[in-house]
Amino acid sequence: MTLFNSSAKPRAVLIGALAGLLVTTGTPAVAQDGDEARIRKLEAEVRALQRRVFPGGDGRYFEPEISSSQSGGATNAAQTTAVTDILARLDALESSIQTLTGQVEQVTNTQRGFEARLSALESATVPRTASNTSGSGTTTQPRTTTTPTPTPAQSSGPSAxxxxxxxxxxxxxxxxxxxxxxxxxxxxxxxxxxxxxxxxxxxxxxxxxxxxxxxxxxxxxxxxxxxxxxxxxxxxxxxxxxxxxxxxxxxxxxxxxxxxxxxxxxxxxxxxxxxxxxxxxxxxxxxxxxxxxxxxxxxxxxxxx
The missing domain is CATH 1.25.40.10 (Tetratricopeptide repeat domain)
Structure with a gap:
């Protein structure tokens, strides 16, 4: 995943390598097999992450994939189509990863805010007992459970x-x-x-x-x-x-x-x-x-x- 989140340099290296393979060989399909498998693997991982963050997702977070030409045209046209397909799919992956990362961080920050508030309120409502002194001379301030204790009726007894x-x-x-x-x-x-x-x-x-x-x-x-x-x-x-x-x-x-x-x-x-x-x-x-x-x-x- 870090390949697409860092900078444009790793992506440029990948594209340059792909272009070099396409120019120096007459059978681009062979060179593309490994990269195609890696991209499909990345796409599957992003979809799995989307399903965890957005249960019930309908796949709308990806742009439609651009299929490679099947018409058997000229070699240069087939190479251009393959590179364009890879670029489009890389853009979709980068966009999806950035969106998911931002939304996960937002949910996490919101949850931490609620937890901090509850902790502050709970610390205010926990009854405290008298200080205890241990054998070493250290004074501690123990806290009882947050479960409230009913106040008994007045000891003097109710009036008629x-x-x-x-x-x-x-x-x-x-x-x-x-x-x-x-x-x-x-x-x-x-x-x-x-x-x-x-x-x-x-x-x-x-x-x-x-x-x-x-x-x-x-x-x-x-x-x-x-x-x-x-x-x-x-x-x-x-x-x-x-x-x-x-x-x-x-x-x-x-x-x-x-x-x-x-x-x-x-x-x-x-x-x-x-x-x-x-x-x-x-x-x-x-x-x-x-x-x-x-x-x-x-x-x-x-x-x-």
Whole structure:
């Protein structure tokens, strides 16, 4: 492949050699056999690469091949046709290789950008434990798993009024037990009974990790923390919901709420990262269903992009 990517000099040498063979021999077909096989091999390799980069390609990336003359004309005309055919096919190969190289680099750079953003966001939402000191005197700062831990109910116990409010929330009883659990957590959150909603929703997402409501459950669990003034506890749930499946129903919401949690924590850099990721990943939603919330969050911070 490097033969056609470096400069015009190797190509000139190849063409000069071919021309010399054609002039000094009266049977150009014999001299062309080896070069024809090499060119066909290169064309096959480029097509294979195109099929990997562009699955389902229809061959449109090559110009039509110029077939050599079969009319049995004069020797000079046959030689000219053979050289022209080789030049045209070399041009097609060079053009295809350059196009593929540029597009592969673009895809790679885009993927690296997304990975860097996610790493930055994840580092902000991982809870940190107290520093540990090893026997050698070296202080380390260990990090726990990104899986959030529910906050237990208040140790002093709920008041009679609180208990009465919780008992007033009924749990649905349908054929879908998972949906019933989520709906119960939703009703608690809607009643602003946030600690109870946190417990109910955490139990739901743990028991039903593959339920169709799970994306709703993780997102609402994050909101139950955020609405209770616990932005640091909310952020890991939002990030986890987005990372689990960014095509899920509430993945866009979680990414936008993650930006809100970062804003509340005063982390402008990561808030801007989350907002940029939201705008690039979900442009239609940013301009539609969540446009008001998106623009409101953008007005709260000053981002460079």
């Amino acid at each position: 009024e609180r208990l009465a409010a919780v008992r007033a929330i009924t749990k649905p009883q349908t054929d879908d037990a998972g949906d019933d659990d989520y709906s119960y957590g939703f009703r608690l959150w809607e009643a602003e009974l946030y600690p109870e909603a946190q417990q109910a929703l955490a139990a739901f997402v743990e028991q039903y990790p593959n339920h169709w409501r799970t994306t709703y459950g993780r997102n609402l669990l994050g909101r139950a923390y955020l609405d209770n003034g616990q932005a640091r506890e909310a952020a890991p749930w939002f990030l986890q919901n987005y990372q689990a499946d960014n095509d899920a129903a509430r993945a866009p919401d979680s990414l936008l709420y993650l930006a809100e949690a970062m804003i509340e924590l005063g982390d402008t850099d990561r808030a801007c990262i989350a907002l940029a990721e939201f705008g690039e990943t979900y442009p239609a939603i940013a301009a539609g269903r969540l446009s008001d919330q998106y623009e409101a969050n953008r007005r709260k911070v000053s981002c460079s992009n």
